Each structure stands twice: as C-alpha cells, then as structure tokens.
Amino acid sequence: MLAKNWKDRGHLKSAHKLVTSHLRLVAKIAMGYRGYGLPVSEMVSEGNIGLMKAVKKFEPEKGFRLATYAMWWIKASIQEYVLRSWSLVKMGTTTAQKKLFFNLKKIKNQLSATNSMGDLNDEHVKEISKRLNVKKDEVISMNRRLYGKEKSLNDPIKAGEDSGEWQDWVVDDKLDQELKFSQSQEFNQRKKLMNDSMDILNPREREILTARRLSEDIATLEDLSKKYKVSRERIRQIETKAFEKLQKAMLNAAKSN
Structure with a gap:
C-alpha cells in the first residue's frame, strides 16, 4: 500500500516510511564494506542515496519485495563509492574488474594465497580465475593494483633495483575524458x-x-x-x-x- 501510494500519487509520507523502514538494511550492507578502510558514515550516506533511488524506481506491481530490489541499488551505490575513493589510480568499472576488486581478498584468504610480497603463484591465479570467471591476466593485474594501494606512483618498485617506478606498471587505459x-x-x-x-x-x-x-x-x-x-x-x-x-x-x- 505504501509503495502504491508513492508510485501512483507521489505521496511523500509513504515514501518516507518506505525509506525509514529499510535503514537497518543500509547500515548492515555498509558494515560489510568496512574492510576497505573508508568511513562507515560515508558508505551509509551513499547507501541511503541508493535506497532513495530504489524507492523512486520501485514498481510494486511486478511482485518483488522492496528490500530485495533495494539491496541491489544500495550495494551498487556503496561499491561505486568504494571504487572511486579507494583507488590511487582508476581500478576500472567493467564487470570483471568490479568482481575482482570486491572478491579477490576473500578468495586469497580462503586459499592462503599470498607470499611476503603479496604475489600470487600460477596455481592460485588459475583457481581465482576459475572461481570468478575472469581472465588470468586480469587477476594478476588487479592483485598488483590492490597490493600497491598505499604506494606513490613515483616510489621505486623495489629498493636498490633499477626496475623503474610504480607508474611504469600502471596500464594507460586512455580513458575517455x-x-x-x-x-x-x-x-x-x-x-x-x-x-x-x-x-x-x-x-x-x-x-x-x-x-x-x-x-x-x-x-x-x-x-x-x-x-x-x-x-x-x-x-x-x-x-x-x-x-x-x-x-x-x-x-x-x-x-x-
């Protein structure tokens, strides 16, 4: 009834009740992204905006629950914020890149797949590629970017080696301005x-x-x-x-x- 009142008549009080009744969902989802080192308050704010969009676009006649529909919008808003805020360089916004960004760390922990330098061996790369259905070179590339999160682009790759700077390893995607x-x-x-x-x-x-x-x-x-x-x-x-x-x-x- 609330969703119908909002959809058919633009009844703001109904929309308000729909939003307030799903705030705990936003907070719960936002807390799941604490591991990326960003303020929870910012992620909650982004999640709230996603919830607003979900309420605005929700079509009750299709038979879905608002919570199910809103979850996608909330996660999408928070993930976009994390991707924008977290990366020193552009992480990429393709489906494969997003999948890797938000799942690579978890799978690495499951496989105990890391050495002192944070690198992956061939077996682990193959397994992660298979689990996430992405290319092996995409796994390697994302792992390098994630591991180098706090580094300056002008830092040497390894102390005492003439192997260049981190920016030499950043792929120039020639982003459309x-x-x-x-x-x-x-x-x-x-x-x-x-x-x-x-x-x-x-x-x-x-x-x-x-x-x-x-x-x-x-x-x-x-x-x-x-x-x-x-x-x-x-x-x-x-x-x-x-x-x-x-x-x-x-x-x-x-x-x-």
Whole structure:
C-alpha cells in the first residue's frame, strides 16, 4: 500500500516510511564494506542515496519485495563509492574488474594465497580465475593494483633495483575524458544532494543526527542528553525530527530530478 501510494500519487509520507523502514538494511550492507578502510558514515550516506533511488524506481506491481530490489541499488551505490575513493589510480568499472576488486581478498584468504610480497603463484591465479570467471591476466593485474594501494606512483618498485617506478606498471587505459567527467559529476551531484539536505537542519539537529545515525561510534541518548543538558526523550525527538526533515528534503530533490 505504501509503495502504491508513492508510485501512483507521489505521496511523500509513504515514501518516507518506505525509506525509514529499510535503514537497518543500509547500515548492515555498509558494515560489510568496512574492510576497505573508508568511513562507515560515508558508505551509509551513499547507501541511503541508493535506497532513495530504489524507492523512486520501485514498481510494486511486478511482485518483488522492496528490500530485495533495494539491496541491489544500495550495494551498487556503496561499491561505486568504494571504487572511486579507494583507488590511487582508476581500478576500472567493467564487470570483471568490479568482481575482482570486491572478491579477490576473500578468495586469497580462503586459499592462503599470498607470499611476503603479496604475489600470487600460477596455481592460485588459475583457481581465482576459475572461481570468478575472469581472465588470468586480469587477476594478476588487479592483485598488483590492490597490493600497491598505499604506494606513490613515483616510489621505486623495489629498493636498490633499477626496475623503474610504480607508474611504469600502471596500464594507460586512455580513458575517455567525457566518461571521467560524467563519473565525477555524478559523484559531486550525490554529495551535493546530501550536503544540501543537511543544510536545512539547524546546528543542534545536524550534530545529533550525525552522532546518532552517521557516525562509526554511535552516541547513546544518555551521552547526548548530558552534552545538551536535556532529557533522553528530548534527544530522541530531535533526532527523529531531524531525520524526517532530511529524508523529506532528499525525497523532494530525488523526485524533481
């Protein structure tokens, strides 16, 4: 009924309820990407944007559950954010590259497939290639890129060797400049949507909402009640009101796009 009211009549309260009822799903999915060293709050924000898109595009008459449909959008938004933020150089956005990026570490651990330099032997490359249905040279390439995450492109490959710099090993993909621009533009639009929506909150609302829903270490009602010298119930009311204002602003923005 909620999904139908939103789809057929553009009923914002119904859309709001659909979003709020799936926030735990966003948080759960975002926590699954903690291993990439990025702020959980940022991944939750990206996941929320994916959830908004799912609600906007959801077609209840097709018989699918919103949670099932939204999961794809949430994961896609978070994965795109991880790919954009994590890499020193472009990791690539093909299906094979994404599959490798998000599964290579897990499979390597399962196979105990690493030496002191992080390299893979031929047997492990073959097994990973088979499991993920990708080419062996793609496995090798992604492993090199992932292992060299924290290195500068101008660092020598090995100390004391005249084997060049890391940038000599980076494949020049001759990226289409329009594609690069569109990707950065989309990222900026998403960040602007969140930031603009946050701007409608007063400072106290913004601080409480961030502390309660967007921080890695979630503050308790008790902690915040002491900080702001109000009751725990008052903190809960401010949090709820701030979240409703934020969701309404984001839904309005999404609907107008």
